[in-house]
Amino acid sequence: MTAAEKSSSKMHQTSSKILRMTDDDRPFTRDFKDLFATLVTSLPLTAHRVRFQKVEETFLSEEAITNLGSLKFSQSNRIPDPNNPSRWVVTTTTTTFSMAKEMARQVCQRFVDARFIESAEGKNHTSFPTKGALWQLTPKGISILKQFCDGNGIEARHIEPLLRKHQMQIVVLERDLETDKLMQDKTTLEVVFRRMCGADGPNLKASTAQSDSDSVSEYASGLVGVKMARDRRVYDKIVPYTFTGKAASDWLLDCCTMVDRREAYELCELFVKWQLMAPVVEDRNFTRQFPAATHFQPTKYAIYAVTEKGQRVCGWLARPPSTDSDESLEANKEKKKMPKDTNMNRFTMIVSDSALRMLFREHLRASLCEENLNFWLDVRQFMSQYRTQEKLGRLNKPEVVKECLATSYGLYNSFLAAGAPSELNIDHSLRNRLDARMTQTETDEASLRGGLENVVELIELASMSVAKLMASDSVPKFLRDPKYQSIIREHQLDTNLAQRALSPAPSPGPNDKPSLSRSSTNRVGKP
Incomplete structure (x- = not known):
């Protein structure tokens, strides 16, 4: 030593x-x-x-x-x-x-x-x-x-x-930071529905007995969709792609980040409402017991099928020309008005849209730099809480200031300190300023409050630096990834760039920063 x-x-x-x-x-x-x-x-x-x-x-x-x-x-x-x-x-x-x-x-x-x-x-x-x-x-x-x-x-x-033993590719559901409610816009639901039906195609079983089994051990990877019967006889018809209400809610609870089964039921109700899946056999006992539950029955006796619209969403059938409702058309018009000529504007649109943010997170995880988005989101949540305390005038209370400082130290220790477990690549001078600030000790209340304000400013600067890094490096790669082209086209995020999906990356313009290597977006010191 x-x-x-x-x-x-x-x-x-x-x-x-x-x-x-x-x-x-x-x-x-x-x-x-x-x-x-x-x-x-x-x-x-x-x-x-x-x-x-x-x-x-x-x-x-x-x-x-x-x-x-x-x-x-x-x-x-x-x-x-x-x-x-x-x-x-x-x-x-x-x-x-x-x-x-x-x-x-x-x-x-x-x-x-x-x-x-x-x-x-x-x-x-x-x-x-x-x-x-x-x-x-x-x-x-x-x-x-x-x-x-x-x-x-x-x-x-x-x-x-x-x-x-870790193998599962768990589906990270996007939530409202203030209420923790699931994002339930149409496009986000379609992304989750595609995962539920199978990232690599339907999880078809030869017999209905196999598809109705309660065993969920095959979901351990998170990539296998809900168990479906290839064909199921319902009265005088043969219905393809069917599964039980229990299997659907079990898959969502087992393979997504939700922690309450009620949320699984809620998503399934929305899948039915948006006509992605439809009931083909009703569980009458459930109807008698819960007459108000009109959209979804989470039992093994209630049978659902993937609709034609659901099959198109999953990519099993080609999508028809757009037939958006007036409401959807208005939303698209608003999106067209948003500036999309810089990578930072594209980044802002991606993180502001729950469906795109979910897919962007998957892309970052595959690129070994998901911690960049985690930090940016954590800082956004921290800043929201800090501004709320400031607006309510509670920052004059030492215990509130100490709580905010403890949260900032958590961010620093996780992402910004040298050798942190998820160390981010930020400007060297900014890191030195953070290190100097975090090693200072205040004793009186005035110093505590001033120290917190300084820490908040530095963490905001670090967040902006990480956002610029994601915008200049990860966003162009995400937009060129063939896996996400259908969603990108629907959001009209950047049509010209999406059309170059399989082409080499474009040369940087005079106002663009040069693309960073993959190692620069990873944790420092790790390949």
């Missing part, structure tokens, strides 16, 4: 986390996923015997409930002191959760309902008791855990075997 490594100072930010709830009594999706992943990293995932077999990476009900009673997550980053390079400064942000035993059990039950965990003793065991039951992570739960560990630089030996 060198002398520089021996000499260090510490800064610590602490915040208590409140699990935010929506107006329909559902936990905010991001908070809920973070709580789940934090819990899993604290559990002693070990092997347990179930009857005559040993099941690896499992935990008991009482272990989860006990750990949720007093849960802490600390994130530390070590950087050279800008004022004294021979010293190190360690910044640590600690988030704490605490809850009563019954509340902890209810939260664990929500983990089961969200398909994060499942019984290791049998898939039909869906209630979470206070003790004795054995649990394991689902493919969806492993995917969420991996995203959390990658984003926070967590390396724990006891979860490494789980992360090596």
